[in-house]
Amino acid sequence: MEPRKELPKRIGFWLNEKKCKKFNVPEFVEECRKKNMEVIKLLLHEPLQPQGPFDVILHKITPIYAQALDANQEACLLASAFEQYLLSVPSVPVVDPVPALHTLLHRPATYALLHAITAHDDQVMTPPYVELPDTNMRTKKQLLAQAGVTFPIVCKPVFGCGGTAAHELAVVLSASRLTEWQGPCVAQSFVQHGAVLYKLYVLGDAWHLVVRPSLKNFRATDAPTVHFNSSKVSKADSCSPLTQLDQSDRAMRHPQPDNSVFDRIVRTVRESLSMDLLGIDVVIDSSSGQYAIIDVNPFPSYDSIADLMPCFATLLFEKIQQRSCGHVLSASSINDLLPARGGRRQDSAGIDIPALLRARGHLPRLQCGEDSRTDDSHEGNSSPNTITQATYNTEDARSSAAAAGGEENSCIQTDSSSTTNSKICSSSGKKNTSCDSNSFTDRKSCSSSGKKESNYGENDATVTMNTMNAAHEKTLNGRYRKELSENKGCIENAVFQTNGINVTLSHDNGISERKKTCDAAAKNVINSTDIKQNTNGPANIIAQNGIIMTSNGKRSDSSGIFDESQSKNDLKSDQNAQLNIKCTNIASKCCYELDEMQNEVHHITNNTITDGITHSLKGCLYSDQCEDDCAGYAEKHSKCDAYCNLDLASHTEGSCSCSPACDVSKTNVLCTYSAGSPSAAGASSSQPYPSHVMSSVSSSSTLQQR
């Protein structure tokens, strides 16, 4: 008897029309067919569940997010439905996981991540950068100086994916020309790199190098700002005058690229994002020889890569195989490769795209899963020992849930409203449905458990596990839970690593939840005084088996305790961490005005950090609307317990500040004073160019199989 032919595996697939054309879908379908896989285009406007089941999902959803960020309600709903669907099929591999895309959508989050992961590599860096709000010139100059960003600078829109506007950039050559950029941006030091761009196209475990034209060398002068669209300068067929080196630069020797450094960059970036499809843009600093990562794109064009479709089909085939063999998927396979480096992962590097959308009013309150808490749940929870919550939507969680009488696909929710122990809940729409901080919709149900009063018991965990990445499904075990509970959560976007497998924790997104968890952390998490004062921890810290690292790479001992003297300086110089600390603490202080606070947090984040001082009023110190801002803050903060007294009398530009009488120990970072100067985040060190030489790099692709 003839062996029965296996049914084809089903690939759920979504690209927008433009990308479909570029991607050569017919060839992709054909290659998949050869491997007994069928490609089913997802109809995002229709319910997704009935379109399944799928064995793997391949998508590029970022254009939908870009539209959502541009106030398109329909796009918002589509993104929400898509995320919701992914949550409902947690064991299906997704190429690539959505939380990582949140990071790549937002340039400051991307650069924060790059800064953190390159901090210890002398040869690799991301250029100094700072997010500049649409504010007055003085503030801008101050922010640039604080961050160590030097002219010329490249100004880039804050959101980096999607339509044309995201790619309208400018090179501003001097501070006096700053007025020539309108609106907020990320400003990044320009790196002179001889007009050569190295694109690293990552496809699963393989990467391809493509050499592209890039901006010529610019130097600080008073010349007018150079506006350009990035899609016109660095494509294979670009021939912009902006990429023609000046005569005087042509003779300059440009450092030869070293494949091993590229390989390291690929591994580190891929590991940090747990993604399979990436375009990493690198330039080499002509004088220092350092490799500067200037951009990371999800699901890039793979322009000029030969035999792309068989590679795609193989990648998806392997994903399906790994799943059916019970292997952990992409994230951990990468980490397995790198046990010594200690896999890191920061899903959203502190940025919460859905929250941002809500704050801008782009997410309708209930349609897109706006937090459905009543005011009750936002306030009245000022007790430090209130809510702790953990959601583990994992395979192990499922079995635990089943063992405890829960349902398949359920999550375990440690909910301190039930005082100490975990509660098993179902994700099937029953009580306390599954929670995922990166989902638009589930926040509603998470927050429903945000009741009050419970002891912050030893067994409570304070984390919400990000369930979007199937790779995490199998990672929860007893030991893991112990570690989570020991760390008390409250470490937003932290990564815990056990046995080479990462789990990313991310916050609950609900401000009132944060307040509770942060307050709890103030009492429990980290023993360094400095960190305690900035409690709830730098969002970028990474905890591995009890060791905590700040985003500038300093390590605690194995119990999470930092050396006191060291940690002071570490934190001071750790600008990213401070930004996040501050942001979180402000949120934690003013918990009840969710949307507005998101704005405020954002605003304040844009205006933080001088000399290690984390004034909550930095925003108003430099803002044109000082008086308004201060009044606004004062009004909000006056409702917050333990908020320090503001010197309301001095609300004029440049002089409004926290009262010196403010009780530091009581008020956390809202009014914390400390001395000392910050070191510039992301400042590059001047390493001589290493002497390794790669034989040649052609403008065609080179395949590097790891």
Ligand SMILES: Nc1ncnc2c1ncn2[C@@H]1O[C@H](COP(=O)(O)OP(=O)(O)OP(=O)(O)O)[C@@H](O)[C@H]1O
């Ligand atoms: N810090 C920098 N120093 C020097 N040149 C830079 C820097 N940042 C960007 N560039 C130049 O500007 C181009 C576009 O920058 P970038 O990649 O950040 O923009 P983008 O809009 O994200 O582009 P993409 O189309 O690749 O997504 C780069 O290819 C490079 O030529």
Ligand SMILES: O=P(O)(O)O[C@H]1[C@H](O)[C@@H](O)[C@H](OP(=O)(O)O)[C@@H](OP(=O)(O)O)[C@H]1O
């Ligand atoms: O792969 P290269 O040639 O580097 O170019 C990519 C850009 O760098 C990306 O910014 C584009 O993505 P977005 O359109 O999502 O911004 C991306 O757009 P695509 O998804 O339309 O291919 C590419 O154009």
